Amino acid sequence: MDVLSDVIAVMRSGRPRSARVAWHAPWGQRFPAAPGSAGFQVILQGSCRLIPPSGDPVALSVGDVVFFPHGHGYGLADSPSTPLAEPVCDPLEDAELFTSDFVGQNGPVTVTLCGGYQLSPGHTHPLLRDLPETIHLPARLGHHPELRAAIDLLGNEIGNPRLGADTIVPALLDMLLLYILRTWFENPPTPDKATGWAPALADPAVSAALHAMHRDLARPWTVQTLAAQAGLSRATFAHRFATLAGQPPLTYLTWWRLTVAANLLCESDAPLGQVATRIGYTSEFAFANAFKRQYGIAPGKYRRQRTASARP
Template structure:
């Protein structure tokens, strides 16, 4: 599994929410903050204005995408002159729900997606993104994203056979294409700091891929520097500058993030979990885990019930999307 897919598979919990909202102007949606929420909004028809709590606004034209990686509150309306409406009914946007709607007379159509991220598992892939990321439509530069959005729009416009399989797959496709657009630029073209720049740097990206490919290996700064093609000191300096923490610090953090996932999603013995994430002894693993999560691994497992594997199917077996009535 590649690095971005690996991180998202570990961080995501439950099934995502998906909705298609076909509305006639004037309209306004007040979206409250959602802790641990990662939101994606795609403008399909018409233009809208999204306004953050601090007053910063984004004009969303057809094909534009607004990522809300930290679940920040904001207002979306057909026009900045439209009075704010009441907050959206959060109970309608529970995990696994799908809202399908179509109205040929609608002046505006927006697709909304929401992923739940596991608490206490912050990762710089998400943490270093700003509160809002506006991705302008560019079918020539990103045709695969435009195609995935068009297919998702069609699936959410009406209920068709096979939709329970296609919708989650298309949600993941849209998300991955967006993350690729953000994190896939060359270093000299990257418009973001932190993790995006790290992935845009071939040397540091190679070391990160190595860590994720084999987290249990006894990596050292020197051996990771060899993978990166840099001297030990040059590698350590560049890694720390771009990733935001030293190589060994990131390795430890990622190992323990994997361990937390194993503890909640499997019944593997603690000694087995320790070995899978690179610890020679259960004692050393338990001590490191407690420093990271403020509770021993055994207690953490009891307090955190098994969650979705992140692949679209709950740990206990497949569960169909829950359908909601078409909004008026």
């Protein structure tokens, strides 16, 4: 898998939720912080204001997408002066996979599409951790056609659910998440303001090495073989990778291997030896030692504790 697909597959847990809401002015809603989650808002009709925890309100119009990768709280309102009410729509808490709602009276209408994703708190990848608190992707004619198409499909399915919607909506929510992140990483801020992994993924050499690791995690990678994938000398590659990714290549590789292992322990009943082989360890003993160094607990005990905590 490529880096972004791989990261989302391991980080996200449970089923995403979504809601299509028609707001009739005057209206304002507070969306509380939800640690361990990520959420989005899309303006399908009308306009509104994003009320961040600090700073000035942000005007949003039709087609705008706002993504909250760290689950920070915020507000939405028809006007900055409208008081924010307590939540009436929380896709992460609602039992339904997707809902439609109507809020307010008879004023001008704004229609939003919101959604939420649960993330594994112990497996936060630096690619997600280093994203800004809020990502605003303004609608621009002719830009991001795949993102716009996913929004249209998702809005139609939620507004008019038909046969197969219970399967289509989660797939579209996953697709939308990937398109939002792809759009951000392919169009990051100017280089002097770029943060996190955007420069690493934009660098052809570092990106080539990252994709190679993620495609073949079990391969006995060395700095030299990764440098060959990057088309650089060993020293040049090691320096560039550490500068852009924030850690040496083999340090990242070990962390990612054990992160994938933790996910496999929770999501499958594969024997420990099989898990070890899948992530590139030649023995169960070596895997167990490495896992305990990272998580402070043996892999077998980690699996038992997570399995027990997941039971209703």
